Amino acid sequence: MKKLLFKLFCIFIPSSGLRHIFRFIGMNNKVIFIKDGKTINFLFNLKILKNFKISGYGTNNIIKIHLPANFTNSSINIAGNNCHFEIFPTTRLLDKTTFQLYGNNAQIIIGKDFSSTGNTMILATGNHSVTIGDDTIIAMDTIIQTSDFHTVYDINTKKITNKDSNIAIGKHVWIARRCIILKGASIPNNTIVSAQALVNKKFDEQNTIIAGIPAKIVKNQINWDFNTPEAYKEYFNKS
Numbered sequence: 001m002k003k004l005l006f007k008l009f010c011i012f013i014p015s016s017g018l019r020h021i022f023r024f025i026g027m028n029n030k031v032i033f034i035k036d037g038k039t040i041n042f043l044f045n046l047k048i049l050k051n052f053k054i055s056g057y058g059t060n061n062i063i064k065i066h067l068p069a070n071f072t073n074s075s076i077n078i079a080g081n082n083c084h085f086e087i088f089p090t091t092r093l094l095d096k097t098t099f100q101l102y103g104n105n106a107q108i109i110i111g112k113d114f115s116s117t118g119n120t121m122i123l124a125t126g127n128h129s130v131t132i133g134d135d136t137i138i139a140m141d142t143i144i145q146t147s148d149f150h151t152v153y154d155i156n157t158k159k160i161t162n163k164d165s166n167i168a169i170g171k172h173v174w175i176a177r178r179c180i181i182l183k184g185a186s187i188p189n190n191t192i193v194s195a196q197a198l199v200n201k202k203f204d205e206q207n208t209i210i211a212g213i214p215a216k217i218v219k220n221q222i223n224w225d226f227n228t229p230e231a232y233k234e235y236f237n238k239s
């Protein structure tokens with residue numbers, strides 16, 4: 001019995017001093033830190049994990065964090081089996097962000113140079129994924145979720161009308177404050193998602209601003225730069 005309990009309560013990194021960070025029930029779950037393509041000992045990189053928590057239950061789940069990373073006050077929570085979370089290197093801030101993988105085979109894959117500046121939740125449900133391309137940034141209070149969590153159905157056929165669906169966010173996308181990105185949304189490269197937009201469908205034109213509830217294209221032939229307009233202007237005038 002003791003042996004079984006020990007097996008069930010498998011803490012990812014067997015260091016008692018760090019139990020408040022990694023708490024996981026189940027077998028064969030892995031957290032892997034990778035630097036320059038090589039797996040490394042995370043103990044030397046604890047400064048990246050300021051108040052960063054990984055928790056949940058299930059088996060065969062894998063979390064891959066490519067360094068550098070700059071996570072503060074954030075968490076990854078898994079409830080399921082065979083889930084996959086992976087984030088590529090970023091020196092940008094990732095603060096107060098919650099990643100949740102609920103159900104078997106849920107996936108969240110995030111490209112390099114990602115930033116998320118607070119109170120944001122990214123959630124993937126069973127057999128579904130959230131993918132985010134390189135150089136994408138998310139402002140505060142945004143929610144991204146592959147499921148509505150309750151079922152809507154046709155009263156005649158009983159068929160579900162709101163099935164879970166993948167979310168694909170492209171490269172160099174700027175998601176402004178307080179957006180909601182729902183199941184099935186697809187946001188192409190170089191898109192700006194305006195503050196408070198609700199994105200619930202697939203967009204395929206690149207270099208646009210989308211805005212409103214539900215989001216629609218309000219401007220095209222645009223792009224954005226990480227610098228402030230002032231800094232951008234200065235740089236542009238010099239070049």
Ligand SMILES: CC(C)(COP(=O)(O)OP(=O)(O)OC[C@H]1O[C@@H](n2cnc3c(N)ncnc32)[C@H](O)[C@@H]1OP(=O)(O)O)[C@@H](O)C(=O)NCCC(=O)NCCS
Nearest residue numbers: 138139175176177192193194195196197209211212218219
């Ligand atoms: C996306 C954004 C940057 C676009 O700014 P812009 O280039 O000046 O765009 P405009 O104001 O010319 O907007 C174009 C059109 O979209 C509309 N629009 C812009 N933002 C909108 C929004 N959030 N919701 C609904 N409509 C919006 C404008 O009213 C305008 O409509 P019109 O052509 O009928 O007049 C800006 O609207 C925005 O959302 N800013 C918030 C940024 C933010 O959250 N920053 C946090 C730090 S990351």
